[in-house]
Amino acid sequence: MHTVSAILVAAGRGERAGDGAPKQYRPLLGRPVVRWSLDVLARRADRFVAVIDPAHEALFHSAAGDLIDCIQIVHGGATRTQSVRAGLGALSGDEPDLVLIHDAARPGLQDGVIDALLRALDQAPAAAPALPIVDALKRVDGAGRMIEEAQRDGLMRVQTPQAFCYGALVKAYERLPADALVEDDLAVARAAGLDALLIPGDERLMKLTHAADFTILERMLAGSFVSCVGSGFDAHRFGPGDHVMLCGVRIAHERGIIGHSDADVAWHALTDALLGAIGAGDIGVHFPPSDPQWRGADSELFLRRAVELIAEAGGRIAHVDITVIGERPKIGPHREAMRARTAEVLALPINRVSVKATTTEKMGFMGREEGLAAQAVASVELPR
Numbered sequence: 001m002h003t004v005s006a007i008l009v010a011a012g013r014g015e016r017a018g019d020g021a022p023k024q025y026r027p028l029l030g031r032p033v034v035r036w037s038l039d040v041l042a043r044r045a046d047r048f049v050a051v052i053d054p055a056h057e058a059l060f061h062s063a064a065g066d067l068i069d070c071i072q073i074v075h076g077g078a079t080r081t082q083s084v085r086a087g088l089g090a091l092s093g094d095e096p097d098l099v100l101i102h103d104a105a106r107p108g109l110q111d112g113v114i115d116a117l118l119r120a121l122d123q124a125p126a127a128a129p130a131l132p133i134v135d136a137l138k139r140v141d142g143a144g145r146m147i148e149e150a151q152r153d154g155l156m157r158v159q160t161p162q163a164f165c166y167g168a169l170v171k172a173y174e175r176l177p178a179d180a181l182v183e184d185d186l187a188v189a190r191a192a193g194l195d196a197l198l199i200p201g202d203e204r205l206m207k208l209t210h211a212a213d214f215t216i217l218e219r220m221l222a223g224s225f226v227s228c229v230g231s232g233f234d235a236h237r238f239g240p241g242d243h244v245m246l247c248g249v250r251i252a253h254e255r256g257i258i259g260h261s262d263a264d265v266a267w268h269a270l271t272d273a274l275l276g277a278i279g280a281g282d283i284g285v286h287f288p289p290s291d292p293q294w295r296g297a298d299s300e301l302f303l304r305r306a307v308e309l310i311a312e313a314g315g316r317i318a319h320v321d322i323t324v325i326g327e328r329p330k331i332g333p334h335r336e337a338m339r340a341r342t343a344e345v346l347a348l349p350i351n352r353v354s355v356k357a358t359t360t361e362k363m364g365f366m367g368r369e370e371g372l373a374a375q376a377v378a379s380v381e382l383p384r
């Protein structure tokens with residue numbers, strides 16, 4: 001198997017996109033632009049370098065969320081070419097076989113494009129997605145006056161990610177004069193005489209350049225996902241102890257909860273809801289209670305596994321809603337801490353995580369305080 005590294009260039013100013021936050025940090029369908037590619041590339045690459053403007057450090061951290069741990073951050077330069085050089089430099093020392101270089105400003109990255117690029121590298125040291133040009137082409141002067149026809153035959157518009165054999169691309173960049181201005185990495189590779197293969201591009205890989213592009217791409221991407229909803233329920237019996245775990249928060253109580261793991265009913269219900277949304281069975285399938293290794297386990301482990309499976313399916317969590325059912329302990333004083341811990345593990349903004357509680361008016365096992373129960377609903381966007 002080849003080792004694959006990814007470089008995401010995100011060090012631009014986004015000047016053509018107008019006022020406001022730099023375009024790569026603005027939300028697109030509720031997710032920062034840069035995060036879309038991070039989610040895909042972090043999963044597909046063995047190593048991941050993000051090239052950013054040092055002034056955007058805080059913006060990048062908040063956009064990357066929990067992915068930050070698997071990303072190497074380097075600072076970009078004044079031009080895209082310099083930013084790519086910085087990214088390639090960060091990989092030297094522990095060199096990959098293959099490298100994918102992608103514009104953060106192209107958030108509509110799909111797995112299929114990466115598959116095709118990596119296959120193409122079996123036949124050529126460079127590959128890129130490209131689409132045919134359908135409109136007629138004219139050469140014009142600065143005032144918009146047409147000078148002549150331009151032939152579109154044999155012309156393609158090229159996108160990113162562009163994929164290369166790492167060693168060959170590094171040599172190509174070394175041969176490039178320091179002040180050279182090039183359109184993209186494929187141009188650098190071709191200038192060094194490398195063969196390049198173009199694979200079918202994807203309209204969703206359009207580059208966000210002007211503010212109006214956001215609306216166009218949002219429309220295109222909205223149709224690429226289907227909303228799936230999963231539900232989960234769990235109940236555990238009270239037993240000896242002095243606290244209960246709910247949403248990863250330790251809550252002092254005159255009794256504990258009996259369970260094989262840490263018996264966090266809220267996160268167990270949530271894990272089942274997340275698994276349900278992607279049709280991936282239930283918590284017992286992934287973590288059999290008969291397996292001694294899960295004795296006393298932190299339920300965060302179960303929840304993180306569900307999050308991982310959703311990412312592997314190319315999905316993203318839109319919203320979760322948890323209801324804890326029981327007379328005591330009272331949830332109110334702990335609700336915000338429970339939301340915050342859950343949001344942290346799911347890498348969601350806090351307003352996409354709801355924690356509620358109810359009693360059963362002293363009816364049933366929860367009313368008699370024999371145990372605690374929880375139910376959860378999770379909304380997940382999955383690729384069509």
Ligand code: CTP
Pocket residue numbers: 009010011012013014015016017024051076077078079080081083084102103104105106207208209
């Ligand atoms: N880029 C970069 N370093 C630069 C310039 C650009 O890493 N010095 C990145 C951008 O962040 C973007 C990609 O290269 O992801 C493509 O560039 P472009 O669309 O031109 O983005 P910006 O340079 O940010 O936008 P503008 O040219 O409108 O200022």
Ligand code: MG
Pocket residue numbers: 012
């Ligand atoms: Mg630019």
